[in-house]
């Protein structure tokens with residue numbers, strides 16, 4: 263059974279057709295990248311998957327369950343987590359408190375042990391008692407990922423999670439994503455950084471103007487001159 267199946271999902275904003283019939287699926291423990299130019303519909307797709315937006319038509323299945331019209335909190339409780347382009351942290355709370363509060367409405371059993379494990383995994387021990395606002399941009403992104411991991415989701419949506427992150431932290435972040443995948447988590451990743459996409463994604467979905475215009479491995483996508491030039495503005499030799 264697919265971890266995620268998206269079936270002919272459509273969403274318009276007035277005259278703008280942000281999603282024009284998106285169909286693809288993600289297998290358990292896959293890492294799938296979603297790339298495409300600004301305005302191609304990536305964020306709208308994520309918002310439909312999390313329940314922040316209702317699609318006009320089409321279906322979304324999470325582990326085989328139709329979650330299409332469920333409220334966002336119910337979808338989150340069913341095992342879908344996401345990070346945001348701009349980390350959504352409690353800036354005046356400590357790193358530890360940010361992790362603990364992520365478990366509100368989830369599961370308080372063993373919450374301190376889980377927080378300790380996440381702090382260790384993300385190498386945030388030295389700043390655990392510091393307010394989130396004092397962290398570097400990269401550490402804030404790690405903490406945002408940590409808040410998602412506290413809820414032990416089956417499927418994680420990552421929105422440009424490594425943008426502007428220092429290379430050392432970026433490597434740590436990719437290692438954590440790979441380790442979580444090995445442990446059973448599935449990832450859908452919006453990414454502008456093609457290098458990162460190539461490093462961690464098993465498959466890539468290319469979107470343009472609300473449609474899926476190509477699918478394949480990084481090698482297949484990056485050898486498709488039409489995709490690279492027309493949709494990513496990258497000139498292929």
Ligand SMILES: Nc1ncnc2c1ncn2[C@@H]1O[C@H](COP(=O)(O)OP(=O)(O)OP(=O)(O)O)[C@@H](O)[C@H]1O
Pocket residue numbers: 275278279280298299300301302303304305306307
């Ligand atoms: N709430 C909204 N109201 C009206 N139009 C919207 C709304 N949200 C998105 N759109 C439009 O839908 C289209 C898709 O936008 P979306 O933000 O999903 O693209 P994107 O691929 O995530 O872009 P970016 O890479 O810049 O984040 C765009 O034309 C955008 O202007």
